[in-house]
Amino acid sequence: MSIISNLLTVLSIFASVQLLSAEDWLQFRGTDHRGIANSSKLPTSISTEKNIAWKKSLPGRGLSSPIIIGNRIFLTAASTTDQSRLHVLCFNSDNGTTLWSREFWATGRTICHEKTCVAAPTPASDGKHIYALYSSNDLICLDLNGNLKWMRALMQDYPNASNSLGLASSPIIVSNTLIVQVENDSESFAAGIDLKNGSNIWKFPRTKKANWTSPIKVGKNLVSIQGSEGVTAIEASTGKILWSYGEGASTIPSSVASEDGSTLFIPSNGITALKPRNDNNTPEILWQEPQLRPGTASPIIVDDKIFVINRAGVLNAANKDTGERLWRLRLEGPFSGSPVACKGHIYIASERKGLLQSVDLSGKEGKIIGTIELGETILGTPAIANDSLFIRSDHHLWKISNPE
DSSP, X not given: OHHHHHHXXXXXXXXXXXXXXXXXXXXXXXXXXXXXXXXXXXXXXXXXXXXXXXXXXXXXXXXXOOEEETTEEEEEEEESTTOOEEEEEEEETTTOOEEEEEEEEOOSOOXXXXXXXXXXXXXXXXXXXXXXXXXXXXXXXXXXXXXXXXEEEHHHHSTTOOOXXXXXXXXXXXXXXXXXXXXXXXXXXXXXXXXXXXXXXXXXXXXXXXXXXXXXXXXXXXXXXXXXXXXXXXXXXXXXXXXXXXXXXXXXXXXXXOTTSSOEEESSSSEEEEEOOSSSSOOEEEEEEGGGOOOSSOOEEETTEEEEEOTTXXXXXXXXXXXXXXXXXXXXXXXXXXXXXXXXXXXXXXXXXXXXXXXXXXXXXXXXXXXXXXXXXXXXXXXXXXXXXXXXXXXXXXXXXXXX
16 A cells, blocks of 8 residues: 555656646747747757647637647637637647537627637636637636636627727736736727636726737736837736837737846837836837838747848848847748747748748758648647647647657
8 A cells, every 4th residue: 555655646746747847838929928938849840741749620710829738728719600609628738639618609799800700819827727808808717627717798898899800919917917908999998807706906998999919018017018009018916007108009919028028129110129117217218120010920039139020921030139130031921920939949830821930040040941831821829838839720729749
């Protein structure tokens, strides 16, 4: 009996170590919202023949990215002709088997542009619960086993918070507060939502103009909210506005912060580098570079460089401290999703053919060293965890990894 007990203890400790050492991917563009996962070991010279671990059919459309906790993948989708059926799905990351699936009826408007869909925002997690937001402004909280904790129909509270193109801003969690950004031509707002019950902690109006960018974490309790007029920095826990940058910003690609939070890179006047502040003083503009204007994809910071993909599908590399452009590389686009990176390589899938491209950043200039043609339209951003890349189309979820 003691031998069995000791064995169970060892296995329990091993499982705990495995869980703690896993690099989870808890929201859009990763836990820190930078699109980086340097503890994973991804394949670099990717190919169709050796790196597609599995492919899983999905019940409906979606632009949302997968999020990963341990060996579980969570994903949203929308089905039926009017996309009124909302799905939250959970898969085993090892083999793609479905662990559970939950379905709900949308309570808000499901009208979207034909290119996008109701399941456009990426869900967020605190590691204990899944918070899924849809373009219909339905907000659903489930535990990791799929049990419903609460559901809130934001459009019932704010009936005009919608537009005919659809919403796509992804929520994030900062300081135990779920930050949602709902911006359109009628009733725009940002709100801090209580994780326990879905009630408002704070809420304030935003510019009445369609906007698909997502909030990002800049400091320990600091969130940057981007819109057509610029960027507003708020305390996540209180909603208090600390400072604003008012020179305008893109309404599609989102900003990105440096790893230490000392610099915020905004899609404004090309790219504008700001020095964020934790008080109500005006932030310092470090540099602006018009030649680094992004297309749809959000910029990404890798080591000492900022990378921007423009509307022509050209990857631009620039010095993140000065904005000086260093080199350019034409990729096969166009692109709707944003790039992610791991250990000196960028990964991004083109929209039309679903061509996943791996770019080596280690040389004097970038170089495409591998491709996988998935053969379906890819509009979302990949996720990285468990030494694997996970990417979805409307119809399938793929796992890309090294052969076992």
